[in-house]
Amino acid sequence: MAATGIGSTSTSTESLSYQRPLLLADFRTESTFEQIPIIDLECVSNGGNDFTARRALADNIRDACINVGFFYLKNHSIPQEVITDAVNATKDFFSLPLESKKSIDIHKSSNFKGYTALLGENTNPENRGDLHEGFDIGWEELHSGASREDDGAMTGDNVWPDSKTLPDFRGKVLRYYHAAVKLGQSLFPVFALALDLPEDFFDDKTTKPAAIMRLLYYPPQTGPVDDRVVGIGAHTDYECFTILWQDEVQALQVLNNDGKWIDAVPIPGTFVVNLGDQFARWTNDIFKSTVHRAINRSGIERFSIPLFFGTDYDVKLEPLPSCISEDDPPKYEVVTAGEYVKSRLEATYAHSK
Numbered sequence: 001m002a003a004t005g006i007g008s009t010s011t012s013t014e015s016l017s018y019q020r021p022l023l024l025a026d027f028r029t030e031s032t033f034e035q036i037p038i039i040d041l042e043c044v045s046n047g048g049n050d051f052t053a054r055r056a057l058a059d060n061i062r063d064a065c066i067n068v069g070f071f072y073l074k075n076h077s078i079p080q081e082v083i084t085d086a087v088n089a090t091k092d093f094f095s096l097p098l099e100s101k102k103s104i105d106i107h108k109s110s111n112f113k114g115y116t117a118l119l120g121e122n123t124n125p126e127n128r129g130d131l132h133e134g135f136d137i138g139w140e141e142l143h144s145g146a147s148r149e150d151d152g153a154m155t156g157d158n159v160w161p162d163s164k165t166l167p168d169f170r171g172k173v174l175r176y177y178h179a180a181v182k183l184g185q186s187l188f189p190v191f192a193l194a195l196d197l198p199e200d201f202f203d204d205k206t207t208k209p210a211a212i213m214r215l216l217y218y219p220p221q222t223g224p225v226d227d228r229v230v231g232i233g234a235h236t237d238y239e240c241f242t243i244l245w246q247d248e249v250q251a252l253q254v255l256n257n258d259g260k261w262i263d264a265v266p267i268p269g270t271f272v273v274n275l276g277d278q279f280a281r282w283t284n285d286i287f288k289s290t291v292h293r294a295i296n297r298s299g300i301e302r303f304s305i306p307l308f309f310g311t312d313y314d315v316k317l318e319p320l321p322s323c324i325s326e327d328d329p330p331k332y333e334v335v336t337a338g339e340y341v342k343s344r345l346e347a348t349y350a351h352s353k
């Protein structure tokens with residue numbers, strides 16, 4: 001599937017920009033961040049015909065990717081109604097009796113799909129388990145329900161709760177999934193431009209959206225909090241980038257270079273986007289896969305929905321020539337995106353096997 005949202009036809013201005021010397025690391029600032037930047041996606045959401053605006057957007061995104069690894073996205077194109085439906089479906093799902101949810105436990109799945117119970121996952125190996133419940137899905141055709149025949153290491157169907165119990169659940173969740181995938185597809189060309197690559201660079205590497213979506217529920221943690229049992233322990237994400245919807249409850253925190261946790265304060269109408277390990281690998285760490293965690297000390301329930309979007313599972317994560325040099329040799333062994341995601345998921349769920 002071709003990337004949507006912005007065109008990839010070359011103009012003379014674009015060709016010139018590709019030939020600029022690539023000194024991406026020079027965009028790194030000396031001091032660390034104290035805030036997460038807000039980026040306006042209007043020029044992509046409106047059809048993306050203005051290259052000057054796309055270039056300016058890519059420059060802002062480059063700055064955020066090199067120096068923070070996180071940004072808020074405003075003026076995205078996902079209708080509020082699609083989000084609200086998915087959030088309501090999320091709340092209905094987590095309200096089901098534990099035995100219904102356990103019947104589709106993620107440990108029964110060969111491809112990491114289904115329900116994760118409280119403490120079922122441990123994102124930070126130094127911790128004792130994450131205090132959230134989750135529900136994971138991957139790509140599935142909206143109407144026919146077909147999954148893909150061959151997703152390499154990640155091949156397999158989604159699992160769903162009983163449609164008699166939650167008749168609208170699958171439709172609402174998948175509608176949001178496909179909207180978020182479309183938004184993600186519109187971001188790949190901007191990331192490419194931010195790396196001074198042709199805007200269509202990721203098109204042939206993202207033909208079958210390798211996107212995992214999670215519904216997450218964080219119960220409140222009251223009283224003294226054991227640092228080793230938090231909502232989600234300190235970790236980096238595994239794919240190229242994550243598009244996170246979060247409700248109004250503050251819990252997400254992002255680690256800056258001074259080791260200080262910066263709150264990713266909820267901003268209504270925005271998504272939080274953060275980079276993951278695949279982009280760190282493509283760029284030999286020029287793009288930051290920033291450590292983050294979530295602790296819900298608010299006293300009320302919190303819900304969030306991340307969508308993790310990587311390159312196709314059979315694509316090799318090779319460093320871009322512009323991001324390596326004699327002084328900066330490749331830092332990572334080359335593996336496929338699917339092997340990488342699978343190995344990280346195996347480690348995350350190993351403790352509750």
Ligand SMILES: O=C(O)CCC(=O)C(=O)O
Pocket residue numbers: 214216232237244246251252292293294304305306
């Ligand atoms: O719920 C959140 O705010 C963050 C979730 C997260 O970091 C993840 O699932 O990887």
Ligand SMILES: [Fe+2]
Pocket residue numbers: 235236237292
């Ligand atoms: Fe994360």
